[in-house]
Amino acid sequence: xxxxxxxxxxxxxxxxxxxxxxxxxxxxxxxxxxxxxxxxxxxxxxxxxxxxxxxxxxxxxxxxxxxxxxxxxxxxxxxxxxxxxxxxxxxxxxxxxxxxxxxxxxxxxxxxxxxxxxxxxxxxxxxxxxxxxxxxxxxxxxxxxxxxxxxxxxxxxxxxxxxxxxxxxxxxxxxxxxxxxxxxxxxxxxxxxxxxxxxxxxxxxxxxxxxxxxxxxxxxxxxxxxxxxxxxxxxxxxxxxxxxxxxxxxxxxxxxxxxxxxxxxxxxxxxx
Amino acid sequence: xxxxxxxxxxxxxxxxxxxxxxxxxxxxxxxxxxxxxxxxxxxxxxxxxxxxxxxxxxxxxxxxxxxxxxxxxxxxxxxxxxxxxxxxxxxxxxxxxxxxxxxxxxxxxxxxxxxxxxxxxxxxxxxxxxxxxxxxxxxxxxxxxxxxxxxxxxxxxxxxxxxxxxxxxxxxxxxxxxxxxxxxxxxxxxxxxxxxxxxxxxxxxxxxxxxxxxxxxxxxxxxxxxxxxxxxxxxxxxxxxxxxxxxxxxxxxxxxxxxxxxxxxxxxxxxxxxxxxxxxxxxxxxxxxxxxxxxxxxxxxxxxxxxxxxxxxxxxxxxxxxxxxxxxxxxxxxxxxxxxxxxxxxxxxxxxxxxxxxxxxxxxxxxxxxxx
Numbered sequence: 118x119x120x121x122x123x124x125x126x127x128x129x130x131x132x133x134x135x136x137x138x139x140x141x142x143x144x145x146x147x148x149x150x151x152x153x154x155x156x157x158x159x160x161x162x163x164x165x166x167x168x169x170x171x172x173x174x175x176x177x178x179x180x181x182x183x184x185x186x187x188x189x190x191x192x193x194x195x196x197x198x199x200x201x202x203x204x205x206x207x208x209x210x211x212x213x214x215x216x217x218x219x220x221x222x223x224x225x226x227x228x229x230x231x232x233x234x235x236x237x238x239x240x241x242x243x244x245x246x247x248x249x250x251x252x253x254x255x256x257x258x259x260x261x262x263x264x265x266x267x268x269x270x271x272x273x274x275x276x277x278x279x280x281x282x283x284x285x286x287x288x289x290x291x292x293x294x295x296x297x298x299x300x301x302x303x304x305x306x307x308x309x310x311x312x313x314x315x316x317x318x319x320x321x322x323x324x325x326x327x328x329x330x331x332x333x334x335x336x337x338x339x340x341x342x343x344x345x346x347x348x349x350x351x352x353x354x355x356x357x358x359x360x361x362x363x364x365x366x367x368x369x370x371x372x373x374x375x376x377x378x379x380x381x382x383x384x385x386x387x388x389x
Numbered sequence: 390x391x392x393x394x395x396x397x398x399x400x401x402x403x404x405x406x407x408x409x410x411x412x413x414x415x416x417x418x419x420x421x422x423x424x425x426x427x428x429x430x431x432x433x434x435x436x437x438x439x440x441x442x443x444x445x446x447x448x449x450x451x452x453x454x455x456x457x458x459x460x461x462x463x464x465x466x467x468x469x470x471x472x473x474x475x476x477x478x479x480x481x482x483x484x485x486x487x488x489x490x491x492x493x494x495x496x497x498x499x500x501x502x503x504x505x506x507x508x509x510x511x512x513x514x515x516x517x518x519x520x521x522x523x524x525x526x527x528x529x530x531x532x533x534x535x536x537x538x539x540x541x542x543x544x545x546x547x548x549x550x551x552x553x554x555x556x557x558x559x560x561x562x563x564x565x566x567x568x569x570x571x572x573x574x575x576x577x578x579x580x581x582x583x584x585x586x587x588x589x590x591x592x593x594x595x596x597x598x599x600x601x602x603x604x605x606x607x608x609x610x611x612x613x614x615x616x617x618x619x620x621x622x623x624x625x626x627x628x629x630x631x632x633x634x635x636x637x638x639x640x641x642x643x644x645x646x647x648x649x650x651x652x653x654x655x656x657x658x659x660x661x662x663x664x665x666x667x668x669x670x671x672x673x674x675x676x677x678x679x680x681x682x683x684x685x686x687x688x689x690x691x692x693x694x695x696x697x698x699x700x701x702x703x704x705x706x707x708x709x710x711x712x713x714x715x716x717x718x719x720x721x722x723x724x725x726x727x728x729x730x731x732x733x734x735x736x737x738x739x740x741x742x743x744x745x746x747x748x749x750x751x752x753x754x755x756x757x758x759x760x761x
Contacts, residue, residue, distance in 0.1 A: 278576075285620040286620055331572070335573050341561055341566040341568075342565075342638070349592045351588070353588075
């Protein structure tokens with residue numbers, strides 16, 4: 118059951134996007150979020166759509182997998198759309214009974230929904246193409262200037278990678294404890310929500326106890342191998358900024374500029 | 390003696406620099422020099438040549454020191470190397486570990502876990518430490534690489550006192566440790582990166598790191614699994630990765646704290662094979678803490694710990710011939726030793742120190758048909 122565990126959303130294929138530097142990908146994602154929020158009209162969203170489609174084709178992640186990230190959001194999407202549609206005042210387009218649909222309402226609801234969709238798709242494009250370890254490496258490097266104000270960048274990254282390392286181990290253990298408790302007659306499946314929550318106690322208590330014991334052991338093992346924090350540490354994984362990273366950055370900046378230009382020169386409300 | 394001590398240590402490039410200085414300071418009292426003096430006395434006609442030779446040696450080392458000066462400067466930048474300037478206590482190269490009247494008390498209790506243990510481990514030796522649960526053998530292991538510090542007494546590892554704060558990281562590099570639970574000592578999500586962990590902490594440069602990792606993985610026969618995730622490996626493989634992680638740090642001593650206790654027979658054999666080979670071929674000193682008698686029987690020397698003190702010590706044959714004492718300490722002896730004891734009690738004149746089936750067969754045959 119645990120043989121092919123994939124951590125996070127990472128979709129392991131080799132592509133140009135996968136090979137980009139994780140630091141750059143994090144920065145690009147932040148820029149993308151800025152683009153999405155700056156965008157004021159449909160022309161802009163069309164540009165973003167083209168960009169996202171281009172990037173996702175380059176990443177060789179199937180469309181179906183990309184859209185998976187949207188699934189849990191569908192209720193929020195519908196709710197945002199409907200609320201904005203019905204409760205925004207402005208010039209009336211038409212009305213069905215007492216429900217008035219305004220021009221502004223239609224505009225806003227479409228814009229907000231599109232923003233949500235692009236936010237999720239572009240961030241999941243990053244998580245799909247970057248392994249969690251690379252991601253934590255990238256974060257560590259990006260946050261390392263903050264060490265000056267005693268922000269624990271190295272410690273956070275180390276915690277993240279240890280967590281990733283122990284997820285499969287703890288899952289395996291959960292499975293084992295569950296089977297052991299079932300063998301003694303524990304019932305995890307039936308009963309109402311409260312009963313099922315109660316049934317988890319004999320599962321969680323041994324799991325926590327063992328996790329703490331593991332933590333103690335691991336700390337000892339790390340110290341035995343000369344771990345003394347992030348100072349004077351060298352790295353096996355070295356991150357390189359390549360030509361492709363700059364091309365990607367250039368493309369993203371171009372998009373940002375285009376969005377701003379569109380905002381200025383294509384007036385609001387001309388096309389929705 | 391001093392000469393070979395310096396040469397044997399892996400920090401030799403630092404000592405090539407120190408050596409000539411050291412010689413010039415210590416000239417009158419130094420045993421190496423007094424040895425040459427003795428030679429000079431014996432062969433007075435070679436006096437001049439020897440002097441010349443010594444000058445030449447000093448010059449040679451001085452030259453080497455100059456050439457490796459850049460290396461030293463870059464090495465001194467890293468935390469670990471910076472602390473090398475601390476004094477080195479023991480000058481003999483024979484002893485890897487020397488414990489003197491070591492006592493240890495856990496903070497939360499008032500009982501002594503160790504009550505004045507003294508022991509010595511020679512370089513290249515394979516020492517097994519036996520003891521039942523709670524005898525203090527695990528505590529002893531953790532004292533040997535400064536994870537714990539002795540409450541009283543002192544421990545000297547490769548000439549470094551474990552109580553000296555500044556030497557802690559050097560000691561841990563020299564005396565690598567493997568633990569009991571294979572899962573709880575692997576830090577990274579990929580085998581190769583876990584082997585790198587110790588090296589990253591030591592501040593080893595990237596290229597050197599890659600070279601050492603490949604070598605270490607090859608030594609434990611795990612090269613093909615270098616890019617696997619640890620949870621995909623068997624217990625024996627995980628322990629071999631742990632050994633590789635220690636090996637990459639180029640230790641003189643490997644301390645294993647019941648490292649086979651959680652493994653199946655196959656895994657145990659894999660790990661034992663690897664560690665015996667490292668002991669034999671690379672001359673790494675091994676301190677093997679275990680409660681498996683068969684493992685102890687393969688060691689050069691066995692030390693039995695009971696209630697925080699050394700109860701028995703000697704070769705496996707010597708130790709396992711004390712069958713009744715071993716039983717009193719809730720320890721088993723290998724089946725053949727036990728059988729030999731029974732037979733002896735029944736009046737069969739078997740010699741002491743039978744451990745294996747072969748030895749038993751031989752002795753019984755000798756008794757039954759003395760003509761052969």
